[in-house]
Amino acid sequence: xxxxxxxxxxxxxxxxxxxxxxxxxxxxxxxxxxxxxxxxxxxxxxxxxxxxxxxxxxxxxxxxxxxxxxxxxxxxxxxxxxxxxxxxxxxxxxxxxxxxxxxxxxxxxxxxxxxxxxxxxxxxxxxxxxxxxxxxxxxxxxxxxxxxxxxxxxxxxxxxxxxxxxxxxxxxxxxxxxxxxxxxxxxxxxxxxxxxxxxxxxxxxxxxxxxxxxxxxxxxxxxxxxxxxxxxxxxxxxxxxxxxxxxxxxxxxxxxxxxxx
Numbered sequence: 139x140x141x142x143x144x145x146x147x148x149x150x151x152x153x154x155x156x157x158x159x160x161x162x163x164x165x166x167x168x169x170x171x172x173x174x175x176x177x178x179x180x181x182x183x184x185x186x187x188x189x190x191x192x193x194x195x196x197x198x199x200x201x202x203x204x205x206x207x208x209x210x211x212x213x214x215x216x217x218x219x220x221x222x223x224x225x226x227x228x229x230x231x232x233x234x235x236x237x238x239x240x241x242x243x244x245x246x247x248x249x250x251x252x253x254x255x256x257x258x259x260x261x262x263x264x265x266x267x268x269x270x271x272x273x274x275x276x277x278x279x280x281x282x283x284x285x286x287x288x289x290x291x292x293x294x295x296x297x298x299x300x301x302x303x304x305x306x307x308x309x310x311x312x313x314x315x316x317x318x319x320x321x322x323x324x325x326x327x328x329x330x331x332x333x334x335x336x337x338x339x340x341x342x343x344x345x346x347x348x349x350x351x352x353x354x355x356x357x358x359x360x361x362x363x364x365x366x367x368x369x370x371x372x373x374x375x376x377x378x379x380x381x382x383x384x385x386x387x388x389x390x391x392x393x394x395x396x397x398x399x
Contacts, residue, residue: 168392173248178296180255183215184230186377197246198399234384258300259311264318292329334364
């Protein structure tokens with residue numbers, strides 16, 4: 139009888155400890171004020187397999203399709219309102235980016251991921267028939283209104299593969315997209331951090347050249363190098379490189395936002 143009572147008490151203590159831990163973690167997430175918007179096409183949605191990265195990401199919350207922030211867990215583009223089929227959403231740079239930012243800041247963060255594979259920059263322009271810009275803007279504005287203490291720190295972009303044959307018009311379109319977001323969000327100096335598309339594809343040569351000009355012609359924009367990163371197929375980073383790319387995004391954010399290298 140005493141053994142049964144002891145076992146029961148131990149079970150109750152363990153259960154209470156789990157509840158306390160969950161409450162502490164939930165409080166940490168709820169207090170998170172910094173939020174990052176991640177947009178783009180398939181490499182931002184993620185193409186490598188998720189295997190080995192299925193756990194909830196500690197101290198990272200993601201905007202759910204309901205408009206609330208929930209624990210972040212791969213695939214991180216699953217709540218996007220513009221995405222393709224869920225089976226196409228896999229391991230993205232948002233995963234390693236979030237983990238590194240938490241590690242550096244010693245604080246929780248929030249993310250909004252809004253990507254769609256095969257999307258040229260024209261489909262992210264304001265006022266077109268696709269409405270990807272409006273869908274993205276609405277998610278951000280609704281989140282900022284619902285959580286007025288949030289601080290939108292930066293927009294991370296990985297897009298350009300679909301514009302490889304339209305490189306001459308790329309910079310102009312990028313400039314218009316950025317101006318629209320900054321105006322509609324009333325944030326004139328909102329940082330935009332672009333990730334270079336892969337160097338392995340010779341078709342990307344011209345568009346990569348244009349991308350390098352972004353920080354030169356648009357204020358408060360930055361470029362993350364894809365040098366030495368390798369590919370899964372013709373258009374997508376492999377697992378090792380997608381993780382490295384996410385960390386490079388974080389390193390650039392840390393450099394820009396925290397004035398630290």
